[in-house]
Amino acid sequence: MDTSTQERVVACPSCNGRSVFSAQNIYRPFCSAHCKNLDLGAWADEAFRLGADAPPDDMPFGDPKAAN
Numbered sequence: 001m002d003t004s005t006q007e008r009v010v011a012c013p014s015c016n017g018r019s020v021f022s023a024q025n026i027y028r029p030f031c032s033a034h035c036k037n038l039d040l041g042a043w044a045d046e047a048f049r050l051g052a053d054a055p056p057d058d059m060p061f062g063d064p065k066a067a068n
Ligand SMILES: [Zn+2]
Pocket: 012, 013, 014, 015, 016, 017, 030, 031, 032, 035
């Protein structure tokens, strides 16, 4: 019943690939530092029009599979 609350996969805003939206992914909602940097560069040129500036961090995490 709790399988959907452990982690969530979203589309990376930069490359549109799969990005794990969890506390373990410090680059969320991006899939990697590379995509995050690319998107920050785009923001500097275009207008900041994303409304998600504060993703929720209160979801329970305990899956160490992505650690290290
Ligand atoms: Zn990406």
